[in-house]
């Protein structure tokens with residue numbers, strides 16, 4: 001079943017000199033349950049705008065967006081708020097996306113309050129602690145504030161905040177690009193494990209072609225708001241049809257190694273040799 005069906009979506013913004021910037025220009029895509037679709041393209045190609053449109057965090061000018069069979073654009077604000085718990089986002093800059101005045105417990109609890117998932121605070125706090133544990137943060141983090149955490153820990157909180165409402169779909173908007181290389185690997189390993197253990201569907205937005213190659217089964221290439229090509233990562237990133245994709249690839253960075261727990265189990269190795277999957 002397709003979790004995401006986007007058809008001919010378009011979004012314009014007023015530009016700085018009074019002109020119109022077309023950020024997303026007639027893009028269509030679909031994502032199957034449990035799949036990870038990578039979205040790549042150079043800076044300004046419309047990837048983040050597309051990610052926000054899919055979750056209706058901004059309104060498209062035209063097109064249709066269907067999530068889990070629901071016409072998202074037909075939902076009232078109230079209905080959308082209720083459904084939001086199933087469709088979440090993880091942002092690029094964890095610190096900027098976390099309210100510095102709140103404790104980690106309050107930050108991760110907030111989506112539960114908004115979605116009215118639990119009746120009592122005790123139930124919510126239990127769920128918050130369980131979710132933080134799932135992303136590798138122990139109870140000692142509950143009463144800390146974002147500024148007292150490392151970048152990797154902050155992004156784990158960002159992931160916990162998205163995960164706490166038990167979503168089916170997560171848009172990951174460059175979730176590791178602000179992090180150091182080794183920390184990046186451990187966050188990617190966490191995201192890969194969560195996808196398998198929870199059966200999550202991901203839209204993974206990234207500049208980093210090698211990460212997308214390892215992380216996603218299919219990839220969509222965008223240029224200046226437009227769809228360039230889509231296909232399996234193997235096909236698009238080994239034998240790209242479009243010259244633009246070839247050009248992107250020739251500017252690509254070396255790979256970030258990571259290994260999911262499932263891959264480690266499958267290969268009979270629990271410990272990871274080339275990266276630290278810890279709690280940076």
Ligand SMILES: Nc1ncnc2c1ncn2[C@@H]1O[C@H](COP(=O)(O)OP(=O)(O)OP(=O)(O)O)[C@@H](O)[C@H]1O
Nearest residue numbers: 013014021023041042043044045046047048049050
């Ligand atoms: N809120 C906004 N107001 C005006 N213009 C915007 C807004 N958001 C995005 N844009 C413009 O839309 C275009 C696409 O931006 P977008 O951030 O979606 O691209 P991107 O591929 O995600 O880039 P990056 O990789 O740098 O994050 C850019 O020209 C950008 O300047």
